[in-house]
Amino acid sequence: MNTTLMTKDTSSESKRLESLTKLLSNNTIGSTFYVRKTLDSSIKVVLAIMTVSASLLTIFISLYLFIEALPVMGSIKIWSIFLEIIIFILTSFIALWTFFNKSTFSQKFRKQTIRNLAIIVEMLGVFLIVTLLIDYTTSKDILSLVSVTITIIFEFGILILLIHLFNSKTKKINQKYMKPFAFLLIFLVLSIFIFEIIEVIPEIYTLSEIKQLLFGQTWNPKKENFGAFNLFMGSMIVTFYAIIIVIPFGLSIGIFMAEFVPENLYKHLKSSIELISAIPSVIMGLISFRYFAKLIKSIFFALGVEQQYSVGNIALTASITLAFMTVPMIASLTDDALRSVPKELKKSALALGSSHWEVIARVSIPYNRSSISSAIILAFGRIFGETMVVLMVAGSNPALSKGLLNPLQGIYALPAAIALEVSDVVVDDPQWHALFYLGLELLTISFVITVLGRRIASGKLTFTSVKKLFKKGCSYLWNRLSKRKEEEIKYSENNNFARFTKDKFMHPKNKYFQSRPTSPSEEQLNTEYFETLMCTNSSILSKYKIRKQRIYTGIFTLLTFIVLGVLGLVFFSVGIDGFRNIDFQDIIPGKPSFSRMVQGHYGYLTSTIGSILVVGTAALIGLPISTAAGIYLTFYLKPTNKLGQMIKNGIQNIASVPSVVVGLFGWGIFVSTFGWGKSVLSGGFTLMIMMVPIVTSTTIEALNQVPNDFRQGSLALGSTKWESIKEHNLRYAFPSIITGYLFSISRVIGETAPIILTAAAARYAPTYFPSGLTNSAVAMLPFDIYEFGLYTDVIYPNSFSWAMTCALILLVIALGLFVFGQILRSKLQVKYD
Amino acid sequence: MNKRQIILNTISIAFLAMIISSSVIGSKENTLVIQGSNTVFPIANLAAARFQECNPGITVTVGGEGSGAGIADLIDGKADVATASRFPKQSEIDEANNTDVELIVHTIAKDGIAIIVNPNNPLSELSFEQISKIYNGTYTHWSNLNLTVAVDPIRVLERDESSGTHDYFNEEFLNGEEVNPNTVSDYAQYQSTSQLFADVAENVNAIGYGGLAYVDETVKAVAVKKEEGDTAVTPTIATVSDASYPISRPLYMITNGEPEEGDLRKYWLDFILSVEGQSIVLYVGYIPIGNYLENYDPTNPPECKVIVEGTPFGFITVPISIAIFALALRRRN
Structure with missing residues (x-):
């Protein structure tokens, strides 16, 4: 430890030591020590509580949506039994798997698993007994009574076994005890499962409600027809075509950035592409609604199909807009992936006489198949949950009259239905519950897609891994049956390089590589490098290859410039239209007068203050929680730890919840249940949920950059854990953490769907501030853009230019924070060399 | 404590102080809270601005969260006046009765809905039954109505779900069902009335259909009759106002009990129903139900009658929050 300290930069180290000795002299070990110790442990507890509560948010949201959606989904009993069945299947699967997979799991782990399973079964049994008893008291059904008796007997048996297991905790449990116990457990699970099925069969006919929700084609809340299939299909149409459009653009910009752009231009290109993601979606919706829809309409007019498709508000318009918004996501992920390809691979491909384009197409892209496909899947999840564009541009007719996959028709998407219909629904009406069902459906789909994408990205789920799992299962059975042992070829699963070389280069058909060893020596790498240098001389390449490469490079450049051009047009239109209507008289304190209002001046200062109030409240609550979670996960419960990984995933999962679902949750909990109404507090708490995952991950990243030596030194000198973290890691990571704060605020200030549901409403009041923290809706910039943008000039004079002014202000704030954060990060970053 | 911490602390304290000061100030007297329909919001919004300009002692807050929210707030006592584009539902009336709230409904304006066609279309009048048959797909061609139009298939246009007009139209002509685009020969749906009129x-x-205020010389408003034997009525402000034109929906303001003389709510309702109030209704695009000015110029409105005099309190908020901000700064230093 000491030696490493000495080799570090001596000047900063002496400063550290000085401060440490100062700290020690101030706090003599004695009575204050206990105070410090208690402070340390209590801070740990506080951090743990904050972290765990943050990580449980997603589960809480989905549970709440499920409970609220239950009344339209069928009887409660059938759903509780259904849930139990799922849990039983899972537990028995896990039991079987752990028990028979002797090689991978230790004796201790298997013992623990079986004990935990027994506890779960016990708890479920108690739950079952209670529900069945309640059922018996209401229906006097003899079947229930019989089943209660059977379950109680089973429960008793498990309890005895459980006690036995707990007693022999200290002793060694040998195979003799475990085997019969595992079988008994499985038998119990199976018997309860079968019994459940018998119980459910008479009720299966009542499942028509859920069938209607899933596959019903008419959505008419006023007639209480809740068939959400067409809404789902509407979302799917928009997402599907958006993905088809975004793939060529995103991939070619990613390839262009990684392979063709000179290093000095790369930074600028990357940051300008990332600017797209900082544009709030409501602004894109407004521009698309006012300009792009008209463009599409005139294109159809020019093509001569105007009789059928003269409306610009169709799914295709929304798809193209959403595709533009998702370009930076796919592009930067592709860029990162392509940059991670080992140089040796590219060089050896070049050495074999392939052109630059061939290296990309045959080496770089196949090498990163999983990360590129996961980028596309993640983009899919993101587009599926995006609300504002489909709400403003895609129309709102759920009929889908021109076929289920035709993008040339107006559609009514899931998130749009939630955002539109919430405004005038009575609490506890069937429609209220139906909306929660929509939220649940949206959440489930985007959640599953995102988790899938993330697993593919982390290399846990690949085609080969699925195949391997299947093979493993088959070979296990085969071994059991034929007692034959198969030779296993073991190579590292996580080493992509090794797998790639094996799959591609060591392919039996490839005669050249058959004799090569798997890992090339240093000497061989050097010779390859020479060959590469030779091959970069393009005279070796054939004319055909060169021409092909030029064509592809041209296409990539063209697509990149198209996207940059659209970005420029967006900024240009917002800037021009927004600036035209700005009147600096609006800044002078005082309410917007009548004569000014009829001229189209509604007082943008009120909306700006409203936005700042709500986002400020969100920041006041959300930033401490997420910073605490970051600290806790970095220093107390490492993300490498299994539990830490779970908690971290839990927090990350919030990011995959669509913003409109977060809004729906806030609307149900804060607006209705707590009775806060649309207000600063409801909006602040809702936006806080959206802030947590962003800030937590940036905090963890920032804290991990600080070398641990400083902290260890201070620990060695007698400071408590919390003191060492506060004095060293937090201080050094401060600039990066603040940058994370700014990014999250710039992201959240443009969020529209949650605040439509929880905070903002059309509002006119003579004061700048809402009359209270609760029960007083706020005027907010994104809401004004949405509201005034869709209205026509008859009702609100100059409404469009007004919306554009708000858009300009919002864009300036959001982009300002974004750019300021980027500058801050580059300026303030501490270097530890 | 270093500089950075001081700045952060003062900002957060000032932020809190601003909220608290703004919530403390603003006395309950001489304030009027209006909450409700998004459709009525433009009327209430402009009228409130004018009302306050005339009466500097009064503070009016207007919200447009939706008809349901407005009536709920009225029942809870959070709002003084609820605005609504529909009559209160039975469940809402029951709830009001349970909490000893008497919902008194005042009609303040009407939303006249014109059925419009292209000026080159020879169609001049329609009955309710014919409108229903056009929108539910029984009549798919203009020749079904014995008309010769240059393009025969009927192109049916409607507003989107977010529109109150859409709901009213479907309730009136389609028994609350949606238009089925498969049964009509040509169909489009618009998110704004002006787009629909352009089509x-x-x-x-x-x-198509839309608010009467949008009708200009580019489209033709069709005369409508309720039954086959009636005389068809062309939509104008006068015919909608005296209810001889059959397709219109009233817009309401709802109060708890009939407001008496001297009540602020009474002054407000009187203002809305006054000549200037009704002129604002027309200006915003709805149909007045009382007398209005033919050539009302909102940028140069006529003299208004002052009902309540007094000092406005709203502007104090800003200086007080600045003072608290300064205090906080001083204490920190």
Whole structure:
């Protein structure tokens, strides 16, 4: 430890030591020590509580949506039994798997698993007994009574076994005890499962409600027809075509950035592409609604199909807009992936006489198949949950009259239905519950897609891994049956390089590589490098290859410039239209007068203050929680730890919840249940949920950059854990953490769907501030853009230019924070060399 | 404590102080809270601005969260006046009765809905039954109505779900069902009325509907009769106002009990129903139900009658929050 300290930069180290000795002299070990110790442990507890509560948010949201959606989904009993069945299947699967997979799991782990399973079964049994008893008291059904008796007997048996297991905790449990116990457990699970099925069969006919929700084609809340299939299909149409459009653009910009752009231009290109993601979606919706829809309409007019498709508000318009918004996501992920390809691979491909384009197409892209496909899947999840564009541009007719996959028709998407219909629904009406069902459906789909994408990205789920799992299962059975042992070829699963070389280069058909060893020596790498240098001389390449490469490079450049051009047009239109209507008289304190209002001046200062109030409240609550979670996960419960990984995933999962679902949750909990109404507090708490995952991950990243030596030194000198973290890691990571704060605020200030549901409403009041923290809706910039943008000039004079002014202000704030954060990060970053 | 911490602390304290000061100030007297329909919001919004300009002692807050929210707030006592584009539902009336709230409904304006066609279309009048048959797909061609139009298939246009007009129209003519685009020969749906009118102006075979205020010379408003034997009435402000034109929906303001003389709510309702109030209604695009000024110029409105005099309190908020901000700064230093 000491030696490493000495080799570090001596000047900063002496400063550290000085401060440490100062700290020690101030706090003599004695009575204050206990105070410090208690402070340390209590801070740990506080951090743990904050972290765990943050990580449980997603589960809480989905549970709440499920409970609220239950009344339209069928009887409660059938759903509780259904849930139990799922849990039983899972537990028995896990039991079987752990028990028979002797090689991978230790004796201790298997013992623990079986004990935990027994506890779960016990708890479920108690739950079952209670529900069945309640059922018996209401229906006097003899079947229930019989089943209660059977379950109680089973429960008793498990309890005895459980006690036995707990007693022999200290002793060694040998195979003799475990085997019969595992079988008994499985038998119990199976018997309860079968019994459940018998119980459910008479009720299966009542499942028509859920069938209607899933596959019903008419959505008419006023007639209480809740068939959400067409809404789902509407979302799917928009997402599907958006993905088809975004793939060529995103991939070619990613390839262009990684392979063709000179290093000095790369930074600028990357940051300008990332600017797209900082544009709030409501602004894109407004521009698309006012300009792009008209463009599409005139294109159809020019093509001569105007009789059928003269409306610009169709799914295709929304798809193209959403595709533009998702370009930076796919592009930067592709860029990162392509940059991670080992140089040796590219060089050896070049050495074999392939052109630059061939290296990309045959080496770089196949090498990163999983990360590129996961980028596309993640983009899919993101587009599926995006609300504002489909709400403003895609129309709102759920009929889908021109076929289920035709993008040339107006559609009514899931998130749009939630955002539109919430405004005038009575609490506890069937429609209220139906909306929660929509939220649940949206959440489930985007959640599953995102988790899938993330697993593919982390290399846990690949085609080969699925195949391997299947093979493993088959070979296990085969071994059991034929007692034959198969030779296993073991190579590292996580080493992509090794797998790639094996799959591609060591392919039996490839005669050249058959004799090569798997890992090339240093000497061989050097010779390859020479060959590469030779091959970069393009005279070796054939004319055909060169021409092909030029064509592809041209296409990539063209697509990149198209996207940059659209970005420029967006900024240009917002800037021009927004600036035209700005009147600096609006800044002078005082309410917007009548004569000014009829001229189209509604007082943008009120909306700006409203936005700042709500986002400020969100920041006041959300930033401490997420910073605490970051600290806790970095220093107390490492993300490498299994539990830490779970908690971290839990927090990350919030990011995959669509913003409109977060809004729906806030609307149900804060607006209705707590009775806060649309207000600063409801909006602040809702936006806080959206802030947590962003800030937590940036905090963890920032804290991990600080070398641990400083902290260890201070620990060695007698400071408590919390003191060492506060004095060293937090201080050094401060600039990066603040940058994370700014990014999250710039992201959240443009969020529209949650605040439509929880905070903002059309509002006119003579004061700048809402009359209270609760029960007083706020005027907010994104809401004004949405509201005034869709209205026509008859009702609100100059409404469009007004919306554009708000858009300009919002864009300036959001982009300002974004750019300021980027500058801050580059300026303030501490270097530890 | 270093500089950075001081700045952060003062900002957060000032932020809190601003909220608290703004919530403390603003006395309950001489304030009027209006909450409710998004449709009525433009009327209430402009009228409130004018009302306050005339009466500097009064503070009016207007919200447009929706008809349901407005009535709920009225029942809870959070709002003084609820605005609504529909009559209160039975469940809402029951709830009001349970909490000893008497919902008194005042009609303040009407939303006249014109059925419009292209000016080159020879169609001049329609009955309710014919409108229903056009929108539910029984009549798919203009020749079904014995008309010769340059393009024969009927192009049916409607507003989107977010529109109150859409709901009213479907309730009136389609028994609350939606238009099924498969049964009509040509169909489009618009998110704003002006877009829909532009489509009708372009296409000779189109038919649509929308607020009467949007009608200009580019489209033709069709005369409508309720039954086959009646005389068809052309929509104008006068015919909608005296209810001889059959397709219109009233817009309401709802109070708890009939407001008496001297009550602020009474002054407000009187203002809305006054000549200037009704002129604002027309200006915003709805149909007045009382007398209005023919050539009302909102940028130069006529003299108004002062009902309540007094000092406005709203502007104090800003200086007080600045003072608290300064205090906080001083204490920190």
